Amino acid sequence: xxxxxxxxxxxxxxxxxxxxxxxxxxxxxxxxxxxxxxxxxxxxxxxxxxxxxxxxxxxxxxxxxxxxxxxxxxxxxxxxxxxxxxxxxxxxxxxxxxxxxxxxxxxxxxxxxxxxxxxxxxxxxxxxxx
Numbered sequence: 549x550x551x552x553x554x555x556x557x558x559x560x561x562x563x564x565x566x567x568x569x570x571x572x573x574x575x576x577x578x579x580x581x582x583x584x585x586x587x588x589x590x591x592x593x594x595x596x597x598x599x600x601x602x603x604x605x606x607x608x609x610x611x612x613x614x615x616x617x618x619x620x621x622x623x624x625x626x627x628x629x630x631x632x633x634x635x636x637x638x639x640x641x642x643x644x645x646x647x648x649x650x651x652x653x654x655x656x657x658x659x660x661x662x663x664x665x666x667x668x669x670x671x672x673x674x675x676x677x678x
Contacts, residue, residue: 551630556639560635607633
């Protein structure tokens, strides 16, 4: 799954997010960190958006836990970027919710906005240690 910028615009315009954007990012970063404390494999629920989510964890949580480590995937982060921290967290949260709702059990897909087409994406964060 990869969301276009137009799709993200639609989520924002829906009015469902009533918090200021920076507060939305901070609150979700804290909640995500708790989710990762419960089960480190939960990072995979964010798919290609994990790297943007991880940036927010480093910035707003920064508790020295594995999910604040330096491992990164700059290429995938660039290809999944929606232009702001808020938009990236929003995409990551939406991806996670779809993952739960659709019962996806394996595999991640991304739309490559550079080369076009949908591709499988294997998410692995060295900091997770699994």
